[in-house]
Amino acid sequence: MAKHDTPLLDQLESGPWPSFVSDLKQEAEKRAKNEAGHELQIPVDVVDDLLGILELSFKHGKTHWKHGGIVGVFGYGGGVIGRYCDQPELFPGVAHFHTMRIAQPGAKFYTSDYLRQLTDIWDRRGSGITNMHGSTGDIIFIGTTTPQLEEIYYEISHNMNQDLGGSGSNLRTPADCIGQARCEYACYDTQDLCYNLTMEYQDELHRPAFPYKFKFKFDGCPNGCVAAIARSDMSFIGTWKDDIRIDDEAVKAYVGGEFAPNGGAHADGDWGAFDIQKEIIALCPTGCMKYEDGKLEIDNRECTRCMHCINAMPRALRIGKETGCSILCGAKAPILDGAQMGSLVVPFVEVNADDDYQAIKDVIEPLWDWWMEEGKNRERLGETMKRLGFNALLEATGIAPVPQHVQEPRSNPYIFWKEEEVEGGWTRDIDEFRKDHQR
């Protein structure tokens, strides 16, 4: 028997898509029965009360959660977000209901053994409710009490060799695409670079020293499956410098209808037979391809590596062999001054595990130094870049300006010349000037 009536939520149990309401209800029942015989460390009816308070929000059209308090684990300034409800008398089970962020493994590969260890801890010491996963990428444990925070941290760190993720003005838990693990488009090993930088910058991840949050995301190619270019202060997007590899026989197989274009992605549409002129050559944004006399040619120097032809004919075309990544900086969601897309800062850098990715760290560290020096409180890197200008970023990082940095050159001539750039400097003598120019 449910503790609270939930007539509004109940209407979300029907329909084909997985119902979180049904799932919450099964969890509430599981806790009530406690067949595993756990010594539950937080109230048995937390999930009932979570359903109850959510039903109240559905009725009121407003949230019933308050600001977080300062809770956390000793020595860390992130990884835990305090949460309290504003109706503790009605819903005592969720009066204190803090979030813990658990750092996810690369590309979110798991074994059942690992996940069962996590669920066992969370059943005993928390609500049994999670997000798989949070927006930044962490495994999110939703709902436990303050005394359990250290206990959970102790258990995951001692028994599972597992750490918390980032929150607050920290390096947030970096996230990567599936990359070379299962994707033919990946230009570098996203998981290894992500893991290497995550480990290198553990201090930045756990102890707030930045003006605001900072996100790394790793996309193996310009398709951008983890949305790095839109969502991370610093995005590492795989690319290549040499030629797209062409398998002429496979191109013929696409033209002949033997292979379905785009890996069969359009199978349920009525698109007719594959037409290489219309679907590949005409859609190439740089017009650098031609198909004549049964032969595909690419003027690779003019190619901007948009991935369309490779996506559409994956069995015929492959990324080049001289691979690395582009680094773009400053992406963020709208708050406060509007959304920003990442801006290209490093067109190409090698992704070299053999020297511990030094070339990439040589970009990250001066950039952080500059932002920590110049950034205002709660200012994202992109906002600092906007306020101080792209040139300030180039100067701080020692990166030389190249035409690839801009969409187009400036259309106003209001150049902030520096004194050292102007012959003779700026110090002049008015008396000397007056010798030739009367008042």
Added chain:
Amino acid sequence: MAFVSSGYNPDKPMENRISDIGPRKYDEFYPEVIKNNKGKWLYHDILEPGILVHVAESGDKIYTIRCGGARLMSTSLINEICDIADKHCDGHLRFTTRNNIEFMVDSEDKVKPLKEDLESRKFAGGSYKFPIGGTGAGITNIVHTQGWIHCHTPATDASGPVKAAMDVLFDDFKSMRLPAHLRVSLACCLNMCGAVHCSDIAILGYHRKPPLLDHEYLDKLCEIPLAIAACPTAAIKPSKVEFKGQEVKSVAVKDDRCMFCGNCYTMCPSMPLADKEGDGIVIMAGGKVSNRISAPKFSKVVVAFLPNEAPRWPQTTTVIKNMVDAYASNANKYERLGEWAERIGWERFFDICELDFTHHLIDDFRDPAYYTWRQTTNFKF
């Protein structure tokens, strides 16, 4: 319930403390076939909606079944996922960036039993636990934020509207009839933990009333200068207010400068914005993150406001469904929703999608607004 110690000693927090160990290393969790073929994949095919095969240089293949999931998930469900992984996939599985669950097997004969097993599992209320789909030119899972389940600043719920929208879009999750893939995202306020600003279709929670001022507590709970500095439009100023015969330090808000972002509330809990009539949903469209054919784009506001209609948000889901159907029948193959809108012109987009154009949709926020006005005589009647 008796307190059970993990071994942690609160009197000596540093005793045996382990810290800064990071996540577990990715390759501990790879299935064998991935370990053997990493970096050597040749191509992939979508065998049917939700089922992929990747082929390696070695000739090895990996078959993936992709299932939608509510990202809000109980340990019961995670344990069930583990049982499935043990039964069919040697204990391996993964999650995608868009909250799908992927079960992987290394030979074709293992696909059918896995598929049948997944499709047979339903919640007590009747919904699928593991619907298969979300591949190719269709709609995959909606990425979203917390909403009313666990956040203090939302202007709408997250899990509720997502469930309602995915029920309506379910056929397009299960099929690949669209011109290109279509990404739907939800963020329950413009903080955008869900970063919906580059989605084909974005559902965004938005407040429309300036903050309430809890003068009695404001100075006790908040750093007034921080609340003032938090306002992007400088609408907040310090103020002395008469409260129960006493003068208290507080703030005043110039209401007509407020853009309802809630940043003040983030800094100061005595300035809540939430309101049943004020809060609701903005629909944005035409964004993308991929560099394919055209550059990544921001989503544009196409519906300024729809009310929060719990539990199923019918106006929101109807607008989305109509937009998806209009896109499906009008766009060219490979064309993303935003590329289609740009090709035909936004004036035609509003036409075809039968959306009203109101003054709210004309940008008036700072410099970039100017660049969105039409500065040519080329337009369509």
